[in-house]
Amino acid sequence: MTPRDSTLLRASDVAVHFGSARAVDGVELDIRAGEIIALVGESGCGKTTLARTLLGLQKPTSGQVLYEGKPLASSNRGLREYRRHAQLVLQDPTGALNPRHSVYEAVAEGLRIHRVPGDERELVASALSRAGLRPPERFFGLVPHELSGGQRQRVVIAGALALDPSVLIADEPVASLDASVRGEILALLLRLRDELGLAALVVTHDLGLAWNIADRVAVMYLGRIVESGPVEQVLTAPQHPYTQALLSVLPESSTPPMVLAGETPDPSRVPTGCRFHPRCPLLAAGLPEEVASKCRTVDLPVVDGAEPGVACHAVAVGSGSHR
Ligand SMILES: Nc1ncnc2c1ncn2[C@@H]1O[C@H](COP(=O)(O)OP(=O)(O)OP(=O)(O)O)[C@@H](O)[C@H]1O
Numbered sequence: 001m002t003p004r005d006s007t008l009l010r011a012s013d014v015a016v017h018f019g020s021a022r023a024v025d026g027v028e029l030d031i032r033a034g035e036i037i038a039l040v041g042e043s044g045c046g047k048t049t050l051a052r053t054l055l056g057l058q059k060p061t062s063g064q065v066l067y068e069g070k071p072l073a074s075s076n077r078g079l080r081e082y083r084r085h086a087q088l089v090l091q092d093p094t095g096a097l098n099p100r101h102s103v104y105e106a107v108a109e110g111l112r113i114h115r116v117p118g119d120e121r122e123l124v125a126s127a128l129s130r131a132g133l134r135p136p137e138r139f140f141g142l143v144p145h146e147l148s149g150g151q152r153q154r155v156v157i158a159g160a161l162a163l164d165p166s167v168l169i170a171d172e173p174v175a176s177l178d179a180s181v182r183g184e185i186l187a188l189l190l191r192l193r194d195e196l197g198l199a200a201l202v203v204t205h206d207l208g209l210a211w212n213i214a215d216r217v218a219v220m221y222l223g224r225i226v227e228s229g230p231v232e233q234v235l236t237a238p239q240h241p242y243t244q245a246l247l248s249v250l251p252e253s254s255t256p257p258m259v260l261a262g263e264t265p266d267p268s269r270v271p272t273g274c275r276f277h278p279r280c281p282l283l284a285a286g287l288p289e290e291v292a293s294k295c296r297t298v299d300l301p302v303v304d305g306a307e308p309g310v311a312c313h314a315v316a317v318g319s320g321s322h323r
Pocket residue numbers: 018021022023041042043044045046047048049050205267
């Protein structure tokens with residue numbers, strides 16, 4: 001297994017364009033062994049597209065994804081092998097499970113596709129057990145409608161665990177669940193990190209969730225990461241006006257809400273200069289002209305998501321690791 005803290009999965013200057021829409025537009029991000037990263041940002045900023053690209057389900061327009069230092073294979077066979085190591089967990093477990101397949105079948109499916117050697121029954125039982133469905137045999141014959149939403153998500157996670165992955169890419173993994181079971185599923189991800197050293201990229205637009213689960217946070221805006229760093233740093237001392245605005249509207253926020261002006265951004269019309277400038281509360285409140293003119297005209301360097309960094313002309317040089 002990869003030692004903790006070493007880079008497992010890396011997005012290197014990844015862009016994904018759909019025609020004129022720049023869904024992902026230059027992203028540097030490292031996922032290290034044994035850590036949970038929360039990828040946060042509002043709807044349409046490119047989180048799912050980036051997640052799919054990290055899984056090899058979407059080809060980048062430019063840049064590349066590296067797993068353990070090697071670019072992802074482009075052959076179907078190579079990608080299938082890769083997907084054992086990086087497993088996807090979707091938002092809605094009901095959609096991810098075949099309603100007619102038993103829990104056993106659902107977990108065994110991946111083992112069969114990947115021709116995992118060993119006793120299938122034991123592997124299925126062990127995966128269910130690691131996902132917190134115990135005793136596992138009790139769940140073998142059940143079909144999805146006989147399970148709660150939380151149990152269904154555990155079955156999906158068990159299906160991933162059966163393949164012994166090193167990283168989970170979880171796209172809004174608890175968004176479709178009742179508040180009462182969200183905590184359980186998040187606790188499960190934390191336990192998997194602690195006990196198995198399993199890394200995860202958790203996509204969410206819930207900053208509270210990021211706070212509860214993540215080691216690091218990457219904040220995405222219109223296809224770019226605008227701020228990244230350790231969770232305490234980003235969520236208690238946010239540097240980027242966009243992160244500040246996101247945090248200011250949380251009910252527990254001690255700062256007055258910063259309302260974002262302007263329209264929700266359109267990836268086919270990325271503004272010049274800082275892409276956040278038409279909505280930036282700091283710019284609207286008034287900045288020295290030499291900064292304000294940069295905001296409107298000078299693009300920002302890509303923040304390297306491996307290090308704490310901020311992409312903002314108004315943040316003092318030296319506080320971010322720009323390249
Ligand atoms: N296959 C596609 N073809 C064309 N445009 C796409 C495609 N997939 C995504 N997009 C566009 O790319 C942008 C980013 O979409 P994406 O689904 O990655 O956002 P997101 O951050 O996951 O949003 P949400 O929080 O709503 O799930 C959106 O403008 C979306 O319409």
